[in-house]
Amino acid sequence: MKPQSNESGVRRNPPYVRPMAGWWTRNPFFVRYMVREVTAVAVWIYALVLTFGVVRLSQGEAAWNGWLDAMKSPASIVLHLVLLLGMVLHVHSWFEIMPKTMAPIIVGGERVSAERIQRTGWTVAVVVTVLALALAVWSQS
Amino acid sequence: MKKRSNAPFFWLMFGAGGMLSALLGTALVFITGLATPLGMVLKPDFMAYGRMMAFAHNFIGKGFVFVVIALFAWHAAHRIFHSLHDVGIHNGTVAKLLCYGSALVMTVVAAYSLLRIGF
Amino acid sequence: MAEPTQTIEIQVLRYRPEQETEPVWQSYQVPFTEDMSVLQGLQYIKDEIDGSVSFRWSCRMAICGSCGMMINRKPSLSCQTFLRDLLPGPVKVEALDHLPIERDLVVSVEPFVKKLESIKPYIIPKEARALSEGEYLQTPAQLEKIEQFSSCINCMLCYAACPQFGLNPEFTGPGVLALLHRYNADSRDGGRAERMEILNAEEGVWSCTAVGYCSEVCPKGVDPANAVNQNKVNSALDYFIRFLPKKGA
Numbered sequence: 351m352k353p354q355s356n357e358s359g360v361r362r363n364p365p366y367v368r369p370m371a372g373w374w375t376r377n378p379f380f381v382r383y384m385v386r387e388v389t390a391v392a393v394w395i396y397a398l399v400l401t402f403g404v405v406r407l408s409q410g411e412a413a414w415n416g417w418l419d420a421m422k423s424p425a426s427i428v429l430h431l432v433l434l435l436g437m438v439l440h441v442h443s444w445f446e447i448m449p450k451t452m453a454p455i456i457v458g459g460e461r462v463s464a465e466r467i468q469r470t471g472w473t474v475a476v477v478v479t480v481l482a483l484a485l486a487v488w489s490q491s
Numbered sequence: 492m493k494k495r496s497n498a499p500f501f502w503l504m505f506g507a508g509g510m511l512s513a514l515l516g517t518a519l520v521f522i523t524g525l526a527t528p529l530g531m532v533l534k535p536d537f538m539a540y541g542r543m544m545a546f547a548h549n550f551i552g553k554g555f556v557f558v559v560i561a562l563f564a565w566h567a568a569h570r571i572f573h574s575l576h577d578v579g580i581h582n583g584t585v586a587k588l589l590c591y592g593s594a595l596v597m598t599v600v601a602a603y604s605l606l607r608i609g610f
Numbered sequence: 611m612a613e614p615t616q617t618i619e620i621q622v623l624r625y626r627p628e629q630e631t632e633p634v635w636q637s638y639q640v641p642f643t644e645d646m647s648v649l650q651g652l653q654y655i656k657d658e659i660d661g662s663v664s665f666r667w668s669c670r671m672a673i674c675g676s677c678g679m680m681i682n683r684k685p686s687l688s689c690q691t692f693l694r695d696l697l698p699g700p701v702k703v704e705a706l707d708h709l710p711i712e713r714d715l716v717v718s719v720e721p722f723v724k725k726l727e728s729i730k731p732y733i734i735p736k737e738a739r740a741l742s743e744g745e746y747l748q749t750p751a752q753l754e755k756i757e758q759f760s761s762c763i764n765c766m767l768c769y770a771a772c773p774q775f776g777l778n779p780e781f782t783g784p785g786v787l788a789l790l791h792r793y794n795a796d797s798r799d800g801g802r803a804e805r806m807e808i809l810n811a812e813e814g815v816w817s818c819t820a821v822g823y824c825s826e827v828c829p830k831g832v833d834p835a836n837a838v839n840q841n842k843v844n845s846a847l848d849y850f851i852r853f854l855p856k857k858g859a
Binding site for chain 1: 508509510512513514515516517518519520521522523524525526527528529532533534537538540543544547556559560563564566567568570571573574577578579593594597600601604605607608
């Protein structure tokens with residue numbers, strides 16, 4: 351908007367638009383949002399690790415064993431601890447926002463609460479995780 | 492006439508990948524990145540070449556690995572692209588190519604490698 | 611009423627376009643009583659200290675939607691925010707985020723109003739209905755689908771809360787999309803197809819990244835985040851279903 355002159359010729363500045371830079375640092379709610387979004391980087395890195403793994407697997411036993419050795423390195427262990435934290439934060443924030451993304455669910459004439467949806471999500475995630483680990487352990491016997 | 496967005500496709504991939512990684516991401520990172528290398532809970536030969544090839548030879552094993560890599564990659568790419576916008580990196584085309592491009596590369600490379608392993 | 615024995619500092623972000631190019635903070639000492647709202651604090655400033663401070667207000671009871679502003683960095687209705695909860699102060703008051711400042715605490719609302727008008731915020735009947743057919747009947751369950759979304763008072767706190775709107779003012783935004791949903795979800799309405807174009811655009815639902823702060827700050831419990839994200843499903847269905855052959859084809 352161009353600066354306007356009023357009748358007495360005084361310069362009038364246009365409506366002031368405030369800059370957005372650093373917006374997410376100015377409110378704890380937004381900081382938590384950014385933490386939630388940064389967990390996507392953990393998912394991306396892990397997908398990349400698996401991609402490398404699958405490539406090495408297709409290149410024969412020596413290549414595969416090289417990848418297994420790399421996974422044993424301190425750097426990889428530290429990375430995977432960070433990725434594990436990222437995944438746990440992802441699970442938490444995914445189910446935290448899930449009720450907002452859903453149409454109301456009516457059970458027995460009442461709307462299912464957001465807390466109930468979040469708890470259900472978490473429970474399913476824990477059950478699936480335990481089952482996956484159990485399956486892995488069982489597959490070794 | 493407002494232009495229709497093509498976001499729905501990427502959003503569905505984001506949703507599927509987000510749900511899959513929420514349910515399985517923790518277990519998979521633990522199994523492949525911590526338990527097996529450290530011989531914790533699982534034996535260190537859990538992912539030995541013979542066992543992994545047996546898993547990857549069959550359809551279900553191949554499908555599982557492919558779906559995990561692809562959905563995780565597309566989910567992450569979609570979110571990272573939007574996060575770049577959130578922190579002020581707006582160059583749409585370059586950001587899109589880097590984010591979705593990396594997901595495409597991982598998808599194609601994973602598919603190729605899995606097929607190369609054979610049946 | 612007891613004589614106030616305490617004062618609280620209220621800092622106001624001033625912007626007078628005829629005298630400054632950038633907003634500037636100004637501090638006031640305001641006598642404080644337990645029952646005072648931030649709005650009453652501002653009214654004291656205008657009445658007793660500095661008559662040049664400009665701000666919108668009307669009902670003083672959180673129903674007109676006029677007095678929205680940032681209070682200690684949170685989009686709030688100043689009539690519903692109490693100084694006793696902000697002790698010891700200072701209380702920092704600025705115009706609603708993400709909206710251009712006209713003057714002091716007054717923001718430009720015209721783009722918002724234009725967006726409201728653009729979504730056809732009225733019942734579009736499914737078929738022509740004669741007066742003799744009588745009124746529409748609606749069950750409590752049908753009303754429940756829309757009631758919370760009809761509670762919007764157009765206060766724009768959700769726009770101040772929404773970083774995606776801040777980053778892209780073309781985004782239709784939480785409040786308007788909640789109102790759109792209110793009409794689409796009304797059992798009496800048949801205008802969904804006419805409103806799809808707005809939903810389906812990049813500036814429609816697809817600019818939302820589910821931050822959720824809009825619903826957090828809404829003084830009426832409208833839950834615009836839910837309205838927007840429910841419609842991502844509708845928009846996605848609309849996107850893919852158009853490839854299916856039409857009925858009867």
